[in-house]
Amino acid sequence: MTSRRLLVLFTAIALVSVTLIGAQGPKKDVGTKVPLPDTPTPIDKPPQKDDKLPRVDSLSIDVDVVNVDVVVTDQSGSPISGLTKTNFKIFDDNVEQTITNFSPTDAPLTIVLLIEFGDTFGYWADDVVQPAAGFISSLRPDDWGALVAYDIRPEILTDFTKNKNELFDGLKRLRYPAYRDTCLYDAVWDTVERLDNVDGKKAIFLISTGLDTISKHSYPDLLKKAGAADTMIYPLSMGQAARLYLESRGMSGMDSITFLQADNVLRSLAEATGGTAFYPKFQGEFRSIFETVSAHLRNQYSIGFVPSNRKTDGKLHKLRVEVPALVVNHDGKPDKLKVKHKQGYYAPKS
Numbered sequence: 001m002t003s004r005r006l007l008v009l010f011t012a013i014a015l016v017s018v019t020l021i022g023a024q025g026p027k028k029d030v031g032t033k034v035p036l037p038d039t040p041t042p043i044d045k046p047p048q049k050d051d052k053l054p055r056v057d058s059l060s061i062d063v064d065v066v067n068v069d070v071v072v073t074d075q076s077g078s079p080i081s082g083l084t085k086t087n088f089k090i091f092d093d094n095v096e097q098t099i100t101n102f103s104p105t106d107a108p109l110t111i112v113l114l115i116e117f118g119d120t121f122g123y124w125a126d127d128v129v130q131p132a133a134g135f136i137s138s139l140r141p142d143d144w145g146a147l148v149a150y151d152i153r154p155e156i157l158t159d160f161t162k163n164k165n166e167l168f169d170g171l172k173r174l175r176y177p178a179y180r181d182t183c184l185y186d187a188v189w190d191t192v193e194r195l196d197n198v199d200g201k202k203a204i205f206l207i208s209t210g211l212d213t214i215s216k217h218s219y220p221d222l223l224k225k226a227g228a229a230d231t232m233i234y235p236l237s238m239g240q241a242a243r244l245y246l247e248s249r250g251m252s253g254m255d256s257i258t259f260l261q262a263d264n265v266l267r268s269l270a271e272a273t274g275g276t277a278f279y280p281k282f283q284g285e286f287r288s289i290f291e292t293v294s295a296h297l298r299n300q301y302s303i304g305f306v307p308s309n310r311k312t313d314g315k316l317h318k319l320r321v322e323v324p325a326l327v328v329n330h331d332g333k334p335d336k337l338k339v340k341h342k343q344g345y346y347a348p349k350s
Contacts, residue, residue, distance in 0.1 A: 025110050025144045025200050026160035064348075065101065066092075067304045069201065069232070070321050071274060071296045071340040079299035080337060083323065091320040092307050101304030107201050108142040109297055110160070111135075112191050113167070116208040116238065117174055118151040118182040128207060129171055131236055131286050135205055136167045138290040147171065150187035151179040152214060160198075184208055185215035185222045188233070188269065195231045203275070203297055206235040210262030219265065227272035227343035228316060234275040234293045235266035244281060274340040296340075307347070314349030 068090065072080045085102040113132055132147075139145055147158040147170040158170030188206065195202045212219070226233060243251075243259055263279065270277040276296065278289045303321065321341050325334035 025108060026146075026198055029144075029161050029163070064310070065304045065306055066319075066345050067101070067230070067302060068319060068321065068341050069105065069230070069274065070301045070303055071232075071299065072301065072323050073296070073338045073340070074335055075338065077276075077292065077338075079295050080326075081299050083301060087323055087326070088301070088303060089322045090303055090305055091322070092305070092309065093317050094320070095308060097305040097308060099303055099305055101302070103302050105201060105300045105302045106298055108140070108144065110144040110195070110198050110200055110202045111139065112146045112148060112195065112204050114154075114187060114191050114204050114206045114208070115147070115149045115174070116151075116182055116184065117149040117177050118179050128238060129174060130283060131207055131238075131280075131289075132171055133168065134286050135290050135293075136164055136171075138294055139164060148187070148191060149174060150183055151177060152181050152183060154183070154187040154190050181213040182209075182211060183215040184210065184212040184265070185217045185219055187215075189215075189217045189222055189225060192226055192229045192231055196229065201297065201300065202231045203293075204231060204233045205293065206233055206266070206269070207238050208235060208266065209239050209259075210235070210237060210264075210266040211258070212265070223268055223272055224316065226269055228346050229273065229342065231273060232275040232297070232340075232342075233269045233273045234296075235270055235277045236289060237263060237266055237277070237279045240279055240281045272343050274342050276340070309347075312348045312350035314347060316344050316346055318344045 070088070072083060074080060081104070083104075085099055088099060088102070090097050090099060113135060115128055115132055117128065136145065141162065144160050144162055145158075145164070145167050146156065146160045147167050148154050148156050157173050158167050161167065188204070191204055195204070247256065263277075267277045269275070276292070278285075278292075280286060280289060307317070309317070319341065321339050323337050323339050325336050327334055
């Protein structure tokens with residue numbers, strides 16, 4: 001084989017290797033022009049638009065595997081680590097499946113901070129900026145983050161980046177809300193769709209009242225879409241302190257019902273996607289919330305199976321994952337464990 005052919009072969013192999021290694025997370029980092037807190041190695045840097053690389057045809061294998069990220073906690077909400085494949089059972093429409101892939105996952109995260117920025121009941125800066133800034137600070141150097149704010153429409157303040165400074169700069173654009181109306185359902189819908197094109201471990205940290213006034217998408221449709229996606233949603237209800245103040249001054253029964261419904265929206269989104277909803281009443285609770293979300297996302301189990309029902313009808317299949325009671329404390333008694341995961345997946349449609 002000539003030296004020229006060897007050079008072409010080695011170049012193709014190297015490019016395919018870089019493509020496979022860089023498959024996790026977003027494909028572009030908007031913060032690479034600003035020095036990162038911890039500079040990544042060249043292999044960690046996503047390809048840029050201006051990179052002059054020879055074109056290499058990508059290879060793909062069509063395997064009908066359903067992957068489910070699972071979080072297992074004790075009754076107090078603390079994640080349980082050290083479980084094995086034999087501890088899990090997974091059901092597809094109540095039919096037990098054979099687990100083909102299993103691994104604990106501690107991969108870097110891809111997080112979208114989705115923030116309500118509408119003048120719903122008066123603007124309370126501590127309910128938006130402080131929890132968002134605190135969550136950004138909790139990200140690790142190899143995590144990806146994006147910042148999106150919404151009122152009558154969602155707006156990307158900072159696109160995907162590993163640079164926390166870029167995310168903090170995006171927060172500075174949140175000054176005074178211009179509208180009272182909010183499109184929560186549309187904003188979550190758009191964010192879930194955007195993350196569908198991102199590989200790896202994904203989540204939305206949603207800071208919201210849970211109220212919606214002008215969305216085009218309905219709540220039942222959103223719940224169905226979010227529940228079938230590969231993205232966990234962790235809502236933090238903003239304005240709890242303000243609501244307590246208003247209730248003490250005689251909030252009307254109708255307003256009280258409205259806020260209770262808003263709480264249920266956030267709770268249902270979390271349950272459908274395997275996340276957890278939080279309703280802090282004091283700023284001092286923020287730190288423990290960030291630690292809980294981080295612990296849950298970094299102590300997941302990835303389970304994969306090939307569905308026994310191979311129908312290509314495009315219908316939603318409901319999922320259930322079970323973990324039997326185990327001894328996780330020092331009292332010697334089995335503890336009932338909580339299992340969180342997405343609620344289903346859509347079969348391919350022929």
